[in-house]
Amino acid sequence: MHIDLNCDLGESFGRFKIGVDEEIIPLVSSVNIACGFHAGDPSTMRKTVQLAKKHGVAIGAHPGLPDLQGFGRRVMEVSEKEVYEMVLYQIGALAGIARAEGTVVRHVKPHGALYNMAAQHQGIADAIAKAVYRFDSSLMLFGLSGSELVHSGKRVGLTVVQEVFSDRTYQANGELTPRSLANSLIKDEKTALTQVLRMVKEGMVRSQQGSDIHVQADTICIHGDGANALTFAHTLHQKLQQEGITIAPPH
Amino acid sequence: MHIDLNCDLGESFGRFKIGVDEEIIPLVSSVNIACGFHAGDPSTMRKTVQLAKKHGVAIGAHPGLPDLQGFGRRVMEVSEKEVYEMVLYQIGALAGIARAEGTVVRHVKPHGALYNMAAQHQGIADAIAKAVYRFDSSLMLFGLSGSELVHSGKRVGLTVVQEVFSDRTYQANGELTPRSLANSLIKDEKTALTQVLRMVKEGMVRSQQGSDIHVQADTICIHGDGANALTFAHTLHQKLQQEGITIAPPH
């Protein structure tokens, strides 16, 4: 039994620092590197690629909306064509840097609002899947378990990696509870740990409506911001190993 | 006898239009496509790659300084490391789009202030040459004839393509007369035509100081902005053909 742990990395911009990249990277098997639109810049990207290479974790592109101030978290009414093009641009930019460092991009995971838009809207999901496929059909596509992005990725012929969250609650329809609602976040560590282990081992999660729903857990999203996040990441990492679950990048 | 004609293309940004790309492209054999830092955006880049592919001209990346408002023409005190990284990022971004369109980037020519900085400062020139080489050692590097960039490209092992200007005057040391000085531009069409033909056929140009200097003319820079520029491009194109000089991308 094995699982991937992934984390967003390289989110600094110029002198503006975000994240504890050096501390979180030993705990994960895949990293999603910001590509300059919502965060990241060429120098940060290169440094992060070097860090990932040094730690032997799988490198992914983490394309986002062109909104540095909003950190790519504000939904924008971008067209499917624009999404296709901006994703291609960002993957290419990171791939260029990776290539010069003697390594490669192995997966793509959209960021923030783009991730959520791709989970729900087929047109946006298709645009992303198509961009990834046309850039390199051997790249893996990370998306919310059971989401439109996962469907689009499969349709286009990509290997998809379905993502689950330890610290978010689920709705009966399989969607995450929106952050705007109370109970969207699981703040109790034990509850989070129990939820994530059940998802990994049984492929099931209890929804907010009380029903059990199926989730495909190929990768778990780890957060690197905040002291608690780091502590939880340690706990989760340890617990998975205790349970005999191998932490490794998807393939 | 053959020569390359190159032109900067894809310099629009969103709804902001620059250039007459459709009209200039039939006259050239290579295009340098802006990569989003001083001009260009993912949509414009894709559209321009498609245009270049349709016309069968060689595609080049045209990386610039991160200064959209100044169109990459304002010198910035960027470090060699920053130059290396920003060039890599921009080549990668364009290469990603080209790849998805089923074509490839064949050369790199820095833009504006970065072009001038690379002509004079070895450190900047080396950073660009290294970025190009590490991205893909088969890419050609365009630089001002006899400049530091040409030397750096050769040193690192790249095929260099030396560029001459029909509408700019030269100094005895081989540099272009700075735009800040009078007589930096040749406004008379006949003089421009005579100068460029001599450069192509004899490898010589008369400097502002009166001396003849050697220039290696592998490619001629064509401007696409303004009615006069387009007219001159037509005239030059015709004249070269009359003289039996083949217009073709470098190889």
Place this chain on the structure above:
Amino acid sequence: MHIDLNCDLGESFGRFKIGVDEEIIPLVSSVNIACGFHAGDPSTMRKTVQLAKKHGVAIGAHPGLPDLQGFGRRVMEVSEKEVYEMVLYQIGALAGIARAEGTVVRHVKPHGALYNMAAQHQGIADAIAKAVYRFDSSLMLFGLSGSELVHSGKRVGLTVVQEVFSDRTYQANGELTPRSLANSLIKDEKTALTQVLRMVKEGMVRSQQGSDIHVQADTICIHGDGANALTFAHTLHQKLQQEGITIAPPH
């Protein structure tokens, strides 16, 4: 009887030129100047303020969403707080430039997606009205006739100026037909002229559903992009004068 004609101006950015400001300004009585977020830059703003001052037209701030690439036309999920702050910033920036040129900002009209958001969402409309009022309670607020922005402006105590469109069709509920629908634009000059004159003289417009609806026509939006737009502006200007309707800024 009098009416204001207003036009968006100063939409260039650096070397990227948009609009025929010099040609359209003699035909209008108010101008809305872009403030650097969706278009415009400090140099363009100053030049446009000087142009407006020279022509004796009323100067307005034209704040937009922070999206240069999308020209402020892509809806973004910005919070009411963010809208309040970005509008304040942009009005202040233009007011600073106007002040140094010995003139003043007299009105505010939100741009593009922000204009449409403010027409429909009370929270966004209130945020804009509050920003304008707190900056200077004597400023006038331009908004779509009958819209939420007009209501918010009145509530907060601002003088509101209600805007109508000659080239857009209306829905029975008073809203403009969305651009995504067919028949959103009136392409026939005569129809446009008839519609706008009736709005000015009778305060009525025929909706797409066939019913006559009331509109308060304090100002007419004139477009400056495209040859047809300029021709129509001339025609409208002439027609209004023939009908004895004075063209003057609101007060």
Place this chain on the structure above:
Amino acid sequence: MHIDLNCDLGESFGRFKIGVDEEIIPLVSSVNIACGFHAGDPSTMRKTVQLAKKHGVAIGAHPGLPDLQGFGRRVMEVSEKEVYEMVLYQIGALAGIARAEGTVVRHVKPHGALYNMAAQHQGIADAIAKAVYRFDSSLMLFGLSGSELVHSGKRVGLTVVQEVFSDRTYQANGELTPRSLANSLIKDEKTALTQVLRMVKEGMVRSQQGSDIHVQADTICIHGDGANALTFAHTLHQKLQQEGITIAPPH
């Protein structure tokens, strides 16, 4: 005897946090607030204005070069006209926000590379002084003691406030030792404290060449980044009070 202590504040951008604004503000009498070009955004500016108002410190605009990635620290070849316009824009933007918060901007201090350029180049210094004066002739202008900016401010008729540094060494010509040189920074707290007290009390500083030079010390620049900076600020604040020197904004 009195002295002003000033600190750069409001340097965060969106979710990117910089500085310990809440901790440093009780120690200073003036703050320089970033205006969105090299750092800061409308929300951060408003929050910082509110913080300054709450603490009763004087508010200043801190305009910088349009280079968020480089934090306004990379010299750019901007024209004097561009400097004039960008300074005006930034002062206006902050003044708009201050006005809505019921307070006012009292001074202007250029940031980073713009500060250094203004210290040495009369044209740049004049452009800044003129922008400040035309915006509001009662604003105070902060500049390096004895610099071109100070001369320009005086010439144009502004009240100038001359700034000294506790942690930087001086050259015999009165300039700061460039950061690129060794010994540009004073790392020993005692030495820094001795230097700054002598500047305040005697108006003298020992240059790197050994000679004593005159400096006018109206305000001392306090840094808020790093634990040591905060500790030193506390020490300096305490020491000045012990010496009977009142800490107060200039007037």
